[in-house]
Amino acid sequence: MEKQLKVSAIKDGTVLDHIPSDQLFKVIDILGLQKSSNQITFGFNLDSKLLGKKAIIKIADTYFEADDINRIALIAPQTKINIIHDFEVVEKRVLSVPSTIKGIVKCMNPMCITNHQAVETLFSTILDSPDIKLHCHFCEKITDRDNLKIISNS
Amino acid sequence: MPKHLISIHDFTCDDILKTLEMAKGFENNPYQPFLKGKIVASIFFEPSTRTRLSFETAANRLGARIIGFSDVDSTSISKGESLKDTIKMVSNYSDLIIMRHPLEGSARYASEVSSVPVINAGDGANQHPTQTLLDLYSILKTQGKLDGLRINMVGDLKYGRTVHSLMQAMSFFNPSFVFTSPEELKMPKEYKDYLIAKGIPFTETKNLNEGLNDADIIYMTRVQKERFTDPIEYERVKNIYSLNLSMISNCKPNMKILHPLPRINEISQDVDNSSHAYYFEQAENGVYTRMAIISKLLEIDNLTK
Ligand SMILES: [Zn+2]
Numbered sequence: 001m002e003k004q005l006k007v008s009a010i011k012d013g014t015v016l017d018h019i020p021s022d023q024l025f026k027v028i029d030i031l032g033l034q035k036s037s038n039q040i041t042f043g044f045n046l047d048s049k050l051l052g053k054k055a056i057i058k059i060a061d062t063y064f065e066a067d068d069i070n071r072i073a074l075i076a077p078q079t080k081i082n083i084i085h086d087f088e089v090v091e092k093r094v095l096s097v098p099s100t101i102k103g104i105v106k107c108m109n110p111m112c113i114t115n116h117q118a119v120e121t122l123f124s125t126i127l128d129s130p131d132i133k134l135h136c137h138f139c140e141k142i143t144d145r146d147n148l149k150i151i152s153n154s
Numbered sequence: 155m156p157k158h159l160i161s162i163h164d165f166t167c168d169d170i171l172k173t174l175e176m177a178k179g180f181e182n183n184p185y186q187p188f189l190k191g192k193i194v195a196s197i198f199f200e201p202s203t204r205t206r207l208s209f210e211t212a213a214n215r216l217g218a219r220i221i222g223f224s225d226v227d228s229t230s231i232s233k234g235e236s237l238k239d240t241i242k243m244v245s246n247y248s249d250l251i252i253m254r255h256p257l258e259g260s261a262r263y264a265s266e267v268s269s270v271p272v273i274n275a276g277d278g279a280n281q282h283p284t285q286t287l288l289d290l291y292s293i294l295k296t297q298g299k300l301d302g303l304r305i306n307m308v309g310d311l312k313y314g315r316t317v318h319s320l321m322q323a324m325s326f327f328n329p330s331f332v333f334t335s336p337e338e339l340k341m342p343k344e345y346k347d348y349l350i351a352k353g354i355p356f357t358e359t360k361n362l363n364e365g366l367n368d369a370d371i372i373y374m375t376r377v378q379k380e381r382f383t384d385p386i387e388y389e390r391v392k393n394i395y396s397l398n399l400s401m402i403s404n405c406k407p408n409m410k411i412l413h414p415l416p417r418i419n420e421i422s423q424d425v426d427n428s429s430h431a432y433y434f435e436q437a438e439n440g441v442y443t444r445m446a447i448i449s450k451l452l453e454i455d456n457l458t459k
Binding site (some may be wrong): 107109111112113114116117118119136137138139140141142 | 237259263280
């Protein structure tokens with residue numbers, strides 16, 4: 001109960017819980033939250049039995065399309081999504097990794113066309129459990145999680 | 155048959171066999187001007203005289219007219235025109251585009267903005283599918299079959315795109331492989347995993363003398379100086395991976411040596427006159443193979459065999 005109080009509740013909207021703390025800013029970037037005009041509260045470095053340190057994001061009056069929210073599965077697959085109506089959790093969602101990723105991620109191959117000209121990146125995802133690898137549609141090279149760089153949404 | 159040839163993966167086993175069969179038809183009768191009145195664009199964003207001449211000979215033999223450029227110095231591209239704009243313009247002028255470009259993935263991108271078929275004549279270190287098809291044609295022609303052959307790939311197996319593509323294309327035909335390379339240029343794990351998943355046998359060795367006597371094909375590649383951080387190591391490796399006539403004295407009578415050319419000293423001059431040397435004919439086969447690829451992509455099928 002005490003943990004719940006650390007970040008103030010929202011009446012309606014979306015709560016993203018169990019985000020690894022070190023991925024919080026990437027999640028914000030991928031969802032483009034810096035451009036949102038709604039009320040958003042963040043919790044950072046909260047204690048978590050599961051993750052050690054976790055982060056939480058509460059976004060008032062905002063609901064995401066599955067395709068949009070699933071993009072964070074790339075960097076924070078264990079994130080839990082709670083849909084809030086009138087202070088109650090009305091729906092819990094788990095993330096599923098999309099089969100293709102358009103934009104968002106940079107190809108790690110410095111000689112890839114996408115790193116030199118105005119070409120939007122496109123990857124197919126390869127589940128190499130527990131990891132996710134991205135296969136570039138253009139240069140055919142693999143970008144793995146350790147080399148995953150997010151193209152800033154801001 | 156796909157609209158473009160960007161990567162060897164774009165062709166199915168059946169596409170490959172039909173293209174090779176058509177190449178044979180062109181070799182038997184090279185003067186079949188099916189492309190009279192057509193314009194082929196040959197656009198080379200980096201120079202590659204050998205590849206360009208082979209393609210342009212192929213297009214000429216088919217009776218097409220050729221437009222294009224052989225490097226970017228004198229064009230608007232050097233002033234910063236985007237690849238997209240160049241391709242949009244050139245695809246309005248021509249019936250088919252042959253493109254070489256230093257950036258990886260550039261050919262795939264070009265095929266997505268072009269209104270006419272695109273053939274990838276090399277996109278950086280990524281793909282060079284017409285080289286793979288001409289290698290297959292050379293193997294088929296010299297062995298009379300593609301099935302069940304033993305292939306020894308020698309040299310730079312880490313960065314050499316031609317060996318990766320050929321290995322994958324040959325995987326349709328129950329081969330077995332020997333990979334001969336120095337430690338720093340070994341076949342990458344992802345390709346070995348690919349063979350394991352397909353149940354294709356292979357062995358690895360550092361010793362060039364090991365996999366010669368039972369090979370049907372020895373596929374030599376260039377060991378490039380720029381791949382080495384240590385120049386002394388390069389000198390050592392360069393001299394070890396040099397094939398000479400005495401080394402192949404006990405090989406199979408049908409064995410042929412292939413090399414994508416240009417060679418430095420991977421094959422000693424004394425091999426050139428042996429019945430096993432095939433690298434010069436291999437280059438000539440490139441013209442017939444490219445005639446077949448161009449014709450296939452332009453959906454021309456009724457040739458004299
Ligand atoms: Zn790429």
